[in-house]
Amino acid sequence: MQIYKLFSQNPTSTKKKILKFSNLSTGVITGSSEKFFGLRIEPEQYREFLNGINKHLLKNRINQHIMTDYKFMEFIRQSSRLNFNLSDITFYDQERYENDELIKEIKAELWKSDNELILDLLEEAVSNGYRVFSITGDFKNNLDQLKMIKIYANGTISIENSVQEEEEYPIIDFLINGPEVFS
Known part of the structure; x- marks a missing residue:
């Protein structure tokens, strides 16, 4: 399983600012929009990882996601x-x-x-x-492949190992933004 911490970016203006994922030196999955994304984490270094990117998150107005x-x-x-x-x-x-x-x-x-x-x-x-x-459950990705996913209250998800980081995961949009995604 690969584990991702979910985030969302709040743009400061109507001008779209592209987040540079390459600055983060970790795997990234995105939703239908790049403003909803997950950063790959290793559970053993979770705290250190978040502390290491904290300034980047604040500077780019990025919020951590949690589930209620x-x-x-x-x-x-x-x-x-x-x-x-x-x-x-x-x-x-x-x-x-x-x-x-x-x-x-x-x-x-x-x-x-x-x-x-x-x-x-x-x-x-x-x-x-x-x-x-x-x-926990299975979902179909945009390539119509069935994948197992576990969604945690702390805003992390684990997806079976066959994650393709270049493909979109629209399920992330709903996890972060909720039912408004369908509006």
């Missing part, structure tokens, strides 16, 4: 439009909830692929204080 429970639910709600098939949901402190009936129900519904029921159960779980840690 609401964003996870909206992502699942729009999964068919995003060519995403949900296969797993994990929660913070999942070990604590392993025998919880609600978690068992959610896991059982994942096998049935009933996103509406999964969303109802997930909304109940979130209102009861559960927090989504990650979701």
Whole structure:
């Protein structure tokens, strides 16, 4: 799996300023627009990497992305439009909830692929204080290839090793910008 931290660039004017990815000395994947992108990271050097590019991020008005429970639910709600098939949901402190009936129900519904029921159960779980840690599934890229992706609450994604950094990943646009992508 290759891991990417997601970012978005806020242009300071209507004039499009191109971000120079070559300055970052790491792999880059982009969404449909270069203002939504992911930088390849190595988990062992995550902190050092972010500290090393912090000035570059600030100078170029680049924001780090994080996922909220609401964003996870909206992502699942729009999964068919995003060519995403949900296969797993994990929660913070999942070990604590392993025998919880609600978690068992959610896991059982994942096998049935009933996103509406999964969303109802997930909304109940979130209102009861559960927090989504990650979701896993398969998505079709713009080359119509199926790839496994895991989306984490900290704004990172892991994609199976066959990542082509020159291709676009429109799923990134939705992860960062949410349902507004479809407006």
